Amino acid sequence: MPFDRAALAQAVAAHGTVARVVLVQVKGSAPRPAGTSMLVWAGGASGTIGGGQLELQSMRDAAAMLAGGPRSKLTRAALGPAMNQCCGGAVTVVTERFDAATVEALPDTYPDIYLRAVDPAAPPLADSFRAKIDRASGGTTPLAITLHGGWLAEPLWQPSRQVVIHGAGHVGSALARILAPLPQFRVILADPRPLYLDDLPAGVSGVDAPWGAALHSAEDDAAHFIMTPAHDDDLDLCHRLLQRDFAFGGLIGSDTKWARFRSRLAALGHAPEQIARITCPIGARQFGKHPQAIALGVATQLLQFEPARTNKKVRLTQKERCA
Known part of the structure; x- marks a missing residue:
């Protein structure tokens, strides 16, 4: 699903610091499609990225982030060899930490797309990728979640x-x-x-x-x-x-x-x-x-x-x- 700012803000208001886990790339067979996300906080969580070892490990990573780790983390995993899951595909997971200040400071460059660097080592945003986002914003076809050079673009959830x-x-x-x-x-x-x-x-x-x-x-x-x-x-x-x-x-x-x-x-x-x-x-x-x-x-x-x-x-x- 697209990035739901309102749901994130509600979770932060209720639980303080919250980690958001999102599948940004899926290759082959996997429990959930790209764009699926969940929220994790101290003592609880909402949503699911498919269960199994992938979700358990992602929740451990989120807990470590809540305890003071980096604000964002990009992880790639093969579900078969790394997670012992029969799906056999490969996923890229982005985990980010949010609190009231970061939610308030979320950029509003685009009314329908949330664009940010998710890799601390990401280079400056490529002109070609920015042009792609510019073309997609306001279009009739919602943008699919896209990871490019350490930058992540997600469609924003519109009124349902x-x-x-x-x-x-x-x-x-x-x-x-x-x-x-x-x-x-x-x-x-x-x-x-x-x-x-x-x-x-x-x-x-x-x-x-x-x-x-x-x-x-x-x-x-x-x-x-x-x-x-x-x-x-x-x-x-x-x-x-x-x-x-x-x-x-x-x-x-x-x-x-x-x-x-x-x-x-x-x-x-x-x-x-x-x-x-x-x-x-x-x-x-x-x-x-x-x-x-x-x-x-x-x-x-x-x-x-x-x-x-x-x-x-x-x-x-x-x-x-x-x-």
Whole structure:
């Protein structure tokens, strides 16, 4: 994933000094692709670069850096000979130490790329590499993480897809917990019942307000999942949703419920092609009807359309939504 400055700043604020470990080059078979990163601090960590001996050794290196080692380190390793991992590929790992001062001083030369020297012996930045970064910045295709002559260029994480879950019942809360760790989503769980918003997982924002409040404040390319405890409220939210822009609209329910809703939405003045912007039922029937199973199906449905390894936003076509 791209460099997430906000997540790094949050970790530093919570834990003080933090080491960031990132795979910058991958050749052959490896547990995770280039750009995968994790954060390590005294007594804890978040994320994973694939587990196994590679991750264990990287965490040891990060711990040594936190104890006073160099601010950055570049390591190359063959996973088979050096790590006894069956993947057999080779990786280049960059480990960097950050504290509040270094996070505050992160350069902003480019709005979408973080460029810095990661090798203490790196020569001055080559003109050809700077020209490549200049061309990539602001382009339509995100830059892939690139190591060149001891200098590292990483795309900066851009605002991710907003996902608004209307209803914090069994399925809604389960869906929020499944989506919360995924960096490509910013999850909002909306419900006018305050008790249902207790103990939210990290990364999930709660909206304790009447039904529809979170819908009206949502971004135009947000994904919406409607699953309130009352069909009348579901219908009202569908009616309101069809009056605004959105990327994905999903309604929990059966084929029978959706047939009735289509008729009632038509009576409210919505054309068939507009009503078809909402997907119902949602999830994967073969997973079953347990709340967790439904939530897994819905999350799978969303992940099929959301690019997981880039920060590119897409608008889903009706054909894709109903596939």
